[in-house]
Amino acid sequence: MSEAITREIDRSQMRISDEVAIEIHKMNKWYGTFHVLRDIDLTVHRGERIVIAGPSGSGKSTLIRCINRLEEHQSGRIVVDGVELTSDIKNIDKVRSEVGMVFQHFNLFPHLTVLENCTLAPIWVRKVPRKQAEATAMKYLEKVKIPEQADKYPGQLSGGQQQRVAIARSLCMQPRIMLFDEPTSALDPEMIKEVLDTMIELAEEGMTMICVTHEMGFAQAVANRVIFMDQGQIVEQNSPREFFNNPKSERTKLFLSQILGH
Amino acid sequence: MSEAITREIDRSQMRISDEVAIEIHKMNKWYGTFHVLRDIDLTVHRGERIVIAGPSGSGKSTLIRCINRLEEHQSGRIVVDGVELTSDIKNIDKVRSEVGMVFQHFNLFPHLTVLENCTLAPIWVRKVPRKQAEATAMKYLEKVKIPEQADKYPGQLSGGQQQRVAIARSLCMQPRIMLFDEPTSALDPEMIKEVLDTMIELAEEGMTMICVTHEMGFAQAVANRVIFMDQGQIVEQNSPREFFNNPKSERTKLFLSQILGH
Amino acid sequence: DTLADVKARGELNCGVNTGLAGFAAPDANGNWTGFDVAICKAVAAAVLGDPSKVKYVPTTGQTRFTALSSGEVDVLARNSTWTFSRDTDLRLDFVGVNYYDGQGFMVRKDLGVTSAKELEGATICIQTGTTTELNLADYFRANNMNYQPVNIDSNAEGEQQYMAGACDAYTTDASGLAATRAAFADPENHIILPEIISKEPLGPAVRHGDSNWGDIVRWTLYALIAAEEYGITSKNIEELAKSSQNPEVQRLLGTTDNLGAMIGLDAEWAKRAILASGNYGEIFAANIGEQTPIGLARGLNAQWTQGGLMYAMPFR
Amino acid sequence: MSETHAQTVAFVRDTMLAPEPPPVAESGAVKWLRENLFSGPVNTVLTLLGVAIIWFLVSHFWDWFAHSVWNASSLNECRQIIIETWGEGARGACFAVIRERWNQYMFGFYPSALYWRPTMAFGLMFVALAPVLFSESLKIRRTVLVVTAVVTLWAMVQLNAPGAWLVFAAIVLVGGLAISERHVSWLLIFSVLYPLLGVWFLWGGSLWGPIMVLVGPLLGWAAWTLVGRFSALLATVAAIVVTLLWWLMFASRAAADAEGLLSLAIPFVRSDQFGGFLLAITIGVAGIALSLPLGIILALARRSDMFLIKSMAVIFIEFIRGVPLIALLFVASLLLNYFLPPSTNFDIILRVIIMVTLFSAAYMAEVIRGGLAALPRGQYEAADALGLDYWKAQRLIVLPQALKISIPGIVSTFIGMFKDTTLVTFVGLYEPLKSMSDAVRANIAWKGIYWEPFIFVGFIFFIICFGMSRYSMYLERRLRRDHR
Amino acid sequence: MADVSAPAEPPFRLSMLIYDRRYRSMTFQVIVFILVMAAAWWLVNNTIRNLAVLGKDFNFGFLFQRAGYDIPQTPIPYTSDDTHLRATIVGLLNTLIVSILGCIAATVLGVAVGVARLSNNWLFARLMTVFVEAFRNMPLLLWILIIYAIFTEILPPPNAYRGEDATASMIFFDNVALTNRYTAIPTLAMTNDPGSLDLGARITFNWATIAFVVVLVGGWFVRRAILAWAQRVQDATGLRPRTWVMNLAVMTVPSLFLIFWFGLHLEAPELRGFNFTGGINVQNGLVALWLALTLYTAAFIAEIVRAGILAVSKGQTEAAFALGLRPRRTMKLVILPQALRVIIPPLISQYLNLTKNSSLAIAVGYMDLRGTLGGTTLNQTGRELEAIVLMMAIYWALSMIISAGMNIFNARVKLKER
Ligand SMILES: Nc1ncnc2c1ncn2[C@@H]1O[C@H](COP(=O)(O)OP(=O)(O)OP(=O)(O)O)[C@@H](O)[C@H]1O
Ligand SMILES: Nc1ncnc2c1ncn2[C@@H]1O[C@H](COP(=O)(O)OP(=O)(O)OP(=O)(O)O)[C@@H](O)[C@H]1O
Numbered sequence A, B: 001m002s003e004a005i006t007r008e009i010d011r012s013q014m015r016i017s018d019e020v021a022i023e024i025h026k027m028n029k030w031y032g033t034f035h036v037l038r039d040i041d042l043t044v045h046r047g048e049r050i051v052i053a054g055p056s057g058s059g060k061s062t063l064i065r066c067i068n069r070l071e072e073h074q075s076g077r078i079v080v081d082g083v084e085l086t087s088d089i090k091n092i093d094k095v096r097s098e099v100g101m102v103f104q105h106f107n108l109f110p111h112l113t114v115l116e117n118c119t120l121a122p123i124w125v126r127k128v129p130r131k132q133a134e135a136t137a138m139k140y141l142e143k144v145k146i147p148e149q150a151d152k153y154p155g156q157l158s159g160g161q162q163q164r165v166a167i168a169r170s171l172c173m174q175p176r177i178m179l180f181d182e183p184t185s186a187l188d189p190e191m192i193k194e195v196l197d198t199m200i201e202l203a204e205e206g207m208t209m210i211c212v213t214h215e216m217g218f219a220q221a222v223a224n225r226v227i228f229m230d231q232g233q234i235v236e237q238n239s240p241r242e243f244f245n246n247p248k249s250e251r252t253k254l255f256l257s258q259i260l261g262h
Numbered sequence C: 001d002t003l004a005d006v007k008a009r010g011e012l013n014c015g016v017n018t019g020l021a022g023f024a025a026p027d028a029n030g031n032w033t034g035f036d037v038a039i040c041k042a043v044a045a046a047v048l049g050d051p052s053k054v055k056y057v058p059t060t061g062q063t064r065f066t067a068l069s070s071g072e073v074d075v076l077a078r079n080s081t082w083t084f085s086r087d088t089d090l091r092l093d094f095v096g097v098n099y100y101d102g103q104g105f106m107v108r109k110d111l112g113v114t115s116a117k118e119l120e121g122a123t124i125c126i127q128t129g130t131t132t133e134l135n136l137a138d139y140f141r142a143n144n145m146n147y148q149p150v151n152i153d154s155n156a157e158g159e160q161q162y163m164a165g166a167c168d169a170y171t172t173d174a175s176g177l178a179a180t181r182a183a184f185a186d187p188e189n190h191i192i193l194p195e196i197i198s199k200e201p202l203g204p205a206v207r208h209g210d211s212n213w214g215d216i217v218r219w220t221l222y223a224l225i226a227a228e229e230y231g232i233t234s235k236n237i238e239e240l241a242k243s244s245q246n247p248e249v250q251r252l253l254g255t256t257d258n259l260g261a262m263i264g265l266d267a268e269w270a271k272r273a274i275l276a277s278g279n280y281g282e283i284f285a286a287n288i289g290e291q292t293p294i295g296l297a298r299g300l301n302a303q304w305t306q307g308g309l310m311y312a313m314p315f316r
Numbered sequence D: 001m002s003e004t005h006a007q008t009v010a011f012v013r014d015t016m017l018a019p020e021p022p023p024v025a026e027s028g029a030v031k032w033l034r035e036n037l038f039s040g041p042v043n044t045v046l047t048l049l050g051v052a053i054i055w056f057l058v059s060h061f062w063d064w065f066a067h068s069v070w071n072a073s074s075l076n077e078c079r080q081i082i083i084e085t086w087g088e089g090a091r092g093a094c095f096a097v098i099r100e101r102w103n104q105y106m107f108g109f110y111p112s113a114l115y116w117r118p119t120m121a122f123g124l125m126f127v128a129l130a131p132v133l134f135s136e137s138l139k140i141r142r143t144v145l146v147v148t149a150v151v152t153l154w155a156m157v158q159l160n161a162p163g164a165w166l167v168f169a170a171i172v173l174v175g176g177l178a179i180s181e182r183h184v185s186w187l188l189i190f191s192v193l194y195p196l197l198g199v200w201f202l203w204g205g206s207l208w209g210p211i212m213v214l215v216g217p218l219l220g221w222a223a224w225t226l227v228g229r230f231s232a233l234l235a236t237v238a239a240i241v242v243t244l245l246w247w248l249m250f251a252s253r254a255a256a257d258a259e260g261l262l263s264l265a266i267p268f269v270r271s272d273q274f275g276g277f278l279l280a281i282t283i284g285v286a287g288i289a290l291s292l293p294l295g296i297i298l299a300l301a302r303r304s305d306m307f308l309i310k311s312m313a314v315i316f317i318e319f320i321r322g323v324p325l326i327a328l329l330f331v332a333s334l335l336l337n338y339f340l341p342p343s344t345n346f347d348i349i350l351r352v353i354i355m356v357t358l359f360s361a362a363y364m365a366e367v368i369r370g371g372l373a374a375l376p377r378g379q380y381e382a383a384d385a386l387g388l389d390y391w392k393a394q395r396l397i398v399l400p401q402a403l404k405i406s407i408p409g410i411v412s413t414f415i416g417m418f419k420d421t422t423l424v425t426f427v428g429l430y431e432p433l434k435s436m437s438d439a440v441r442a443n444i445a446w447k448g449i450y451w452e453p454f455i456f457v458g459f460i461f462f463i464i465c466f467g468m469s470r471y472s473m474y475l476e477r478r479l480r481r482d483h484r
Numbered sequence E: 001m002a003d004v005s006a007p008a009e010p011p012f013r014l015s016m017l018i019y020d021r022r023y024r025s026m027t028f029q030v031i032v033f034i035l036v037m038a039a040a041w042w043l044v045n046n047t048i049r050n051l052a053v054l055g056k057d058f059n060f061g062f063l064f065q066r067a068g069y070d071i072p073q074t075p076i077p078y079t080s081d082d083t084h085l086r087a088t089i090v091g092l093l094n095t096l097i098v099s100i101l102g103c104i105a106a107t108v109l110g111v112a113v114g115v116a117r118l119s120n121n122w123l124f125a126r127l128m129t130v131f132v133e134a135f136r137n138m139p140l141l142l143w144i145l146i147i148y149a150i151f152t153e154i155l156p157p158p159n160a161y162r163g164e165d166a167t168a169s170m171i172f173f174d175n176v177a178l179t180n181r182y183t184a185i186p187t188l189a190m191t192n193d194p195g196s197l198d199l200g201a202r203i204t205f206n207w208a209t210i211a212f213v214v215v216l217v218g219g220w221f222v223r224r225a226i227l228a229w230a231q232r233v234q235d236a237t238g239l240r241p242r243t244w245v246m247n248l249a250v251m252t253v254p255s256l257f258l259i260f261w262f263g264l265h266l267e268a269p270e271l272r273g274f275n276f277t278g279g280i281n282v283q284n285g286l287v288a289l290w291l292a293l294t295l296y297t298a299a300f301i302a303e304i305v306r307a308g309i310l311a312v313s314k315g316q317t318e319a320a321f322a323l324g325l326r327p328r329r330t331m332k333l334v335i336l337p338q339a340l341r342v343i344i345p346p347l348i349s350q351y352l353n354l355t356k357n358s359s360l361a362i363a364v365g366y367m368d369l370r371g372t373l374g375g376t377t378l379n380q381t382g383r384e385l386e387a388i389v390l391m392m393a394i395y396w397a398l399s400m401i402i403s404a405g406m407n408i409f410n411a412r413v414k415l416k417e418r
């Protein structure tokens, strides 16, 4: 779907600082006796845009879910924005309010309007006055180009619109890092473009992003780095150009041939 | 998706007779107070292959659903094969057994095997002996190239196969006219081709067809006429070549630019 | 016409209790026995010639009278009290009394109560939907006493409540009390208080309006009672039929005078009725008498000649 | 700096890591205990509470159970045995009553020589149900039918069934098993015939009765094909009229005549001899079998767009669902006689079955309505587009699917109804729980026994209902998978 | 080419009644309607004829005759001299009492069990499963009988409380006595009795009761005002003021004042004669029925609650967590509002079932509507047609009220979808 990407991004405009946003060190995770993530080492700098690819079941989702502690890791360290993730609730809260997450199936709250979806967390977590929360929400809804839907319920929107609301909802917490877990894979082809456009815009503004996706066009256009995972481990890491044109590992080659051949 | 069309059709082989298959005259339809179809005039000759295009919500589906009375029209006349559609049940039955319909979501009967799906209507509506109905069904299943799936259940088939079963099911009633409502839009890209191929084959045999589709490649390859609808009215009608290369109305131009640009 | 219906059907529909020890209960094979059941058998024998041609319709306190008035049963022999309103308003006809009962109280001996008058404030178990419920209310009202009723649905429940001490006294017909007490592991620890607070004449009933049928049932009952009076038993009946010189006996057994014809039956109707399960005294003794676990004395139910109330009208 | 940055982190793994076992604290019994029983203060309290509850129950009831007496002929004998064995003051259960009255609890007052008949009817019911309930999986079907066949035949032998009937049952059971291996749908014929057969086995009498009942629809079908040439509508009317006419006017006479020519009778058993679980199951099964078609009609009527039809269905359903079953049973026993022509009188069991049927039909209608609503609109449209008329579309397309979706709901309606059969005690029928136990207690030998019958009857109810509910849960899961 | 001119309406022909879709459904409806009406007329006609044959009439006059029987538990004054009508009302009130108490308790217990079944405590979850399955798969009548029997067998009779060597003792500071007949609980007595409001027909309300009701209702409104205020403050400043102290005070302070004002105190029951007197004796029939209905219905409610919570997808929780909401807030703001939509409709139908099932009260001698009107009254007067028709009408009206409430609720919370 590379035709979905309308503009080539001027990469020079995007700044990557040396500041470390996420630091993962020798992190391991098991489901029961199943070793899902094995010795993950990953450092993400502020402003970086990382795409994670890999076959199904390779642990991509698990990895990014560990980053905001939706899953617990069992050994190793994860430090987000200088806060280490332990079972300390305060740390978890701190990290979660810094990290926004967008899910494959949007997971909007169906009983709340779009606007209420966006203001819920700011009001109850950040304790922002409602007026102000609503103003912020409208700002982000405008950014994702659906301010006119603010009073509808999620059920009344198309998939693409729903995913954009989900992005706006995360942004309303003004996170410094955004995680995306296959944000477009549940969408009809026409709607993918809307969502990718929104994500590209975010990328242009310098948001730190980690994105699990199979949209290779997107990866080539915006990523600083592509990470390829298989069997719970990082198999290859490289710049998108290198990754696509000159994959090093056998597995990556095989994977790319399947994805691109399709 | 023009690559889906594998062969250019030898149009000279297809006969369009002067006989009128469908005649629609000043037909209007309302949903409640919403005027969906406005003064539709359309004459289809036997052997013609008509493609209907237009933006979403323009009334394309409603139009073809009126032709076999899945929806009732409120004024004007529809005459199919010499039988006028009124609320007389006998006429409706007559028309429905002349007109086959293929839906976007296939609507196969999941509790019956493929073969039973195909023989159901011949046996119960046309009162054909089972043996004979099965022979006919196998013939059409061969035509759509899935005779080996006859004893499977629809749930066990891929989308493309399901749609071909749906086509075979309609053909088993040996209709003189076939209606298609976006037959490929619910399919994954790989499967679209299978279905289009089947439809092209039908076209070659001189079946009268009305097809709502956005597959412009298909339209260019087989249609005698393309009809463009907007806001419940027929805005433009032309041969495919003229329609694509030289659209007359502004709306058509706009629409084509969106469709082809995507 | 009930008689014709019964004859055509070849079977008597008899309404009985769903299960009351001694009066009517099915055994493990569904054979019904009991004091009330014997009436059904006698009527069937008189009318159809065969005491086993009875269909027993078990009825609850709620359904019994409806079953009769709707024609579901031909005779209701279900320890039902003969009262004014039942006889008139409910459109039933009680044809006689097969057991003169009265409502009494049973208490534990260690309660130290010897008279019902001492039951002020007591908790009393009582079966709902019976005349006993009304009698109890009237009795305590008349004596200006308070009590707490515990309404129970069936006799089994009542026993269970009483045994556990959930009520101080259990009230029902004296016959029922005796039967209940007999089944206790420790009957000696329970006493039946001397007061009998009501008259409970129990008897079979038929639908109002079919006098002939009423006569048949009434005189079948009297035949049983009279048989005892004249010393006719199931043992000696054949012999007496042949040899008895007593004109009363001869008429009853159909040796002389065809009384049966007057009620649409044959001459030997009464003989068959008595043969079904014996005369009144035999029935009493076999089902509820002193030799049975229930152990009721004849008392009021002795023949009038013995100082009781059982008095058959003359067969003439 | 960005581009170079990406370069510096380039990384390729040359050797893949092998999976390792999780750290000790993350596995084994310790972890299980920690996670499942003691994962926090609340959880620990709950665990202790749970242990306390179990301890309380065991300590209070165990010795009563452990001291059960299974072999005695009266309650007093039981008491004696308990005192002899476990000393003065020991408590113990007297399950001997169950042993003594087992047959009565199972069959009521059904003639003991004919016990094999209900047993056979019950066994064959599973063959009849096979294409309806167990059509999903060959394995389950096979297991159910094999177990049924073995148990039924064994029980029939135990109950001294005549040889001819043993052979008959064996043929049907084994034949059903064989047919269900390849063509379950063929057994549907048996499912249709079964109600008549079941009625015949239970009540006995002449086989000509059921046969003549069956002749009705056949004649109707003949009329339908004859008239069908002229007009479909007339044909339907003719079929219905002919069937009803036959049933109401001729069937009983024809049956009597045929019986005179060739006797096909087995001993007749009257309804008042039914009792115990036989009664509960008879009422339950008859109720469900009759309420299903009625429920379908009501559900279709309620979804119809014809105002009058719809409102009548709604009124009926809401009325029935609004009153307690016990009130309807009273109607059956007290009022039905008012509503029918004077001096009609029919079997109380039949009347109760009618009321129970009406009652569960209203619930059934709601269940089926849910199934109908779950069916995508496209199915209706496809049927329309193929030219199927309303009734054909319902019969061939809609109902088969809707009913399948509704099976879990139907099964739970059945469970509810089966439990509710205990209420017939209030109209004087010998259901197992109360009336039968009261009848047992009306015998001097067992007067005063209280808990044991309840426990026994409750246990049987539990087995049946729990089995059915598990089965329906299994179906639900399966359907969810199939309908993704 | 076919000649297509303006459509002319075809003239009406008789065959159109059958073949024209517009008329066809009319025809069908009319036929069915006539058939149904004919059937109804047949039934009514039969009834009239049957009544004539039996020499009975259809007459509710019996309701005004003396009832003559006593009722163990009467929420309004009643003696055997009162009419059947009053007995009926007593029965209806008893039905309502046990139904309402049952609904409340079953909801509380059912929710608790439903949540407990989802708990990660293995043992407790299993125990709850056993509880649910036991009650769902055995007849309610069995449970009623068993629980009633447990009460009579296990609890001591009142005279066990008697004397020096009493084998039983009262609980709650000698205020409550559990016996196998009733639970004796203290009454509320007042040193400063304000007198009663007489509503006629021997129905009275103590002014103190009215005062408490007013305070509670008023308190509820004040509480709503406080919540609205808290919401406003939060909207304005983002910080939600703590309200629970105020909420508590709103109800308790006036209540305490009233207690003090009226000199309200407990009067413990005392064993006098055969029974406890001076307190309120809550019949075991009521308690056992209530308990059985509660446990039985709770088992069903537990399943409904569990299904409702499970129906809210895991994604919702995760999304809320990812936004930084704490588990409790997530429950309150995200899970519950959605789960309730799934839970409420079947919950209400369980309330309906409970109300209808309360008609089994007779098994434990609790005189509800079915026990009075449909039981003793029917039995003593022989007016089965009238009594049963009236009884069904009352039950039906109750059901309709409950389900009307449900429909209003459903319409209010329905999820908006495309
Ligand atoms: N809660 C869980 N319990 C046990 N195993 C799990 C759980 N969640 C995921 N897994 C397993 O962990 C592995 C990694 O899952 P994960 O969802 O991270 O894969 P993924 O790379 O995101 O795949 P996909 O592209 O399909 O989303 C899979 O094998 C999956 O089956
Ligand atoms: N049953 C209905 N009731 C009311 N409005 C309807 C109904 N069905 C369709 N409509 C409306 O009628 C209009 C035409 O619908 P139609 O389905 O014919 O459009 P279409 O051209 O087929 O669009 P698409 O390309 O999305 O299928 C739309 O605005 C739609 O919202």
Ligand SMILES: [Mg+2]
Pocket: A060, A061, A062, A181, A182
């Ligand atoms: Mg994933």
Ligand SMILES: [Mg+2]
Pocket: B060, B061, B062, B182
């Ligand atoms: Mg469309």
